[in-house]
Amino acid sequence: MIAKKKIVNLIGLGIGYLLGQGSFLIASFYLLSNEKYETASAVGFGMSVVTLSLLIIDMGGQIYLSRQVAIDRNLCRDTGIGxxxxxxxxxxxxxxxxxxxxxxLLLCVGIFGRNLGFAEDPLSERFILISIACLFFWIFNQTGVLDGQRLQGWSGLSLSIPWVFVSAATIALSNYDVSPSFFGIFLGLSFGAGSLIAVILQIVVSRIFYNLRIARICVRDILMALRIGGGAFLSQLPGQLNGRVQIYFAMMLFSPELAAAFILSRNVLNASNNLVGMARRIEFPDLVALLGTGCVSISVIFRRQKMSFLFSILICIFCLMCGIASYTDMLPSYLKGSSDAILINAIFVPVLVSSTISGALVQAMLASGKSFIVALSSVISFFLSTLIVWLLIDDIMVYAMVLASIVSNVVISVLMMSSIQKRRM
Incomplete structure (x- = not known):
């Protein structure tokens, strides 16, 4: 029986997901339905790089702070205020x-951005540069604290704000004849404004800085944050890079129509993974407490994350039904322009299944603070996945990316299971 607070958090995360990821998908579908393929590709690529930048700047802080706050609460240090x-x-x-x-990151992008190909597309270039500059606000985000306090609903709602701002700006500007540079600058400023509002909301709700006092930190504190948070970051980075590498290949090798369809399908896949991750964020504090009790089997780890598995199954069924509708030409008229993207997304269903299994095992390792093996397995799977795409993309195109993603998740799962069985945590 799911506790009442978990249901409230699930509702909050669900609303945040629909507002954030949902609004951006609607904006992407809107662009495709109006045959603005190059704009859809540029916005999709830009948002994928901005999202990756969020991960880089966070440096595993969300997972680290969630774990620290959860441990603090379990030790009964939390007073509710401050x-x-x-x-x-x-x-x-x-x-x-x-x-x-x-x-x-800002220095690297400012110096090397033009050499990375951003200058070929002024919309995504301006969008990325302005957004990364505005990510200064994200330094102070308290998403991990909210998760550790079991206030994931508020966390999800706050995270949706930048996405809503960018989505609304995309739809609004696409109806006017504006230059790509202005389009990108406006999107970047919209993302920055949304990030500022989100961080302010998180700080107010978390109440973490009530009775504020400056805690003196030492090298040991920073090294511990780097070890656990940095390990979590390194474990996530290869998977995030994998998706961006696939998008880059698509933009370089596919036609504008197919590239736009593929980028949209990847965004749908990322949104699906985020929805599964939404359930995992609710399960994470309890998993930290469970793994703190001693040795735990793989079957227990899976049972404690049954909500995320349920979400994955429902999403897979929905994606398959949409794919069948696309293949049989039964889509409503307003989705005809997105038919290829919906069909590609159905092809990626096995990837979602495999990533749900590997993600559950990875979360268990991160909850126990054992991030090194996660980072190592992620790096191995990334290079293997990239090699598969590079070797097969000319022959089987999209299917090469599906195969590479599945192999990547299988490698991670096998290494995680081996480590869990060996250590029995």
Whole structure:
């Protein structure tokens, strides 16, 4: 029986998901239905890079802070208002790490952005540069704290705000004859405004800075944040890069129509994974407490994440039904322009299944603080996946990316199972 608070959090995360991911998918479908394929590709590519930048700047802070706050609550240090010294040390350590990460990323993109191909597309170039500059606000985000406090509903609602702003701006500007540069600048500023509002909302709701006091941090605190948070970041980075590499191949090798359809299908797949991840965020604090009790079997780990598996099954059924409708030409008229994207998304259903299994195992390892093996397996799977795409994309095109993604998830799952069985955590 799911506790009442979990249901409330699930509703909040669901609304946030529909507002954020849903609005962006609607904007993408809108562009395709109006045959604005190049704009759809540029916006989709730009948003994928901005999302990756979010991950880089966060440096695993969300998972690290969620784990630290959950442990703090289990030790009964939480008073409901403010935070213990240990939690404040974790927060200030992560803020310092994020600040350095943001400054480094901004410098790299500013210097090397034109050499990375952004200048060929002024819309995505301006969008990416302005958004990364505005991600300064994201240094102070408290998503992990909210998750650890079991306030994931508020966390999900706040995270949707930047996506809603960008989606609304995309639909609004696509109806006017504006230059790609202005389009990109406006999208970047919209994302920045949404990020600022989201962070302010998180700080107010978390109440973490009530009775504010400066916690003195030392090198040990920073190194611990880097070890656990950085390990979580390295475990996520290869998978995120894998999707961006596939999008890059699509933009370079596919026709504008097929590239736009593929990018939209990848965004749908990412949204589906985020929906499954939404359930995992609710399950994470309890998983931390469970794994703190001692040895746990793989079957118990899966049972404790049954909500995320249920979500995955429902999404797979829905995607398959939409794919059948697309293949049999039974889509409503307003979705005809997105028929190829919907069909490609159905082809990616096995990827969602395999990623749900690997993701459950990865979350267990991260909840127990064992991030090194996760990072190592992710790096191995990334290089193997990229090699498969590079070798087969000319022959089987989209199917090469499906195969590469499945192999990547299988490799991660096998290595995770082996590690769990060996250590019995």
């Amino acid at each position: 935070a213990s010294d240990e939690v404040l040390k974790s927060i200030f350590s992560i803020i310092l790490i994020r600040l350095i990460s943001w400054a480094s």
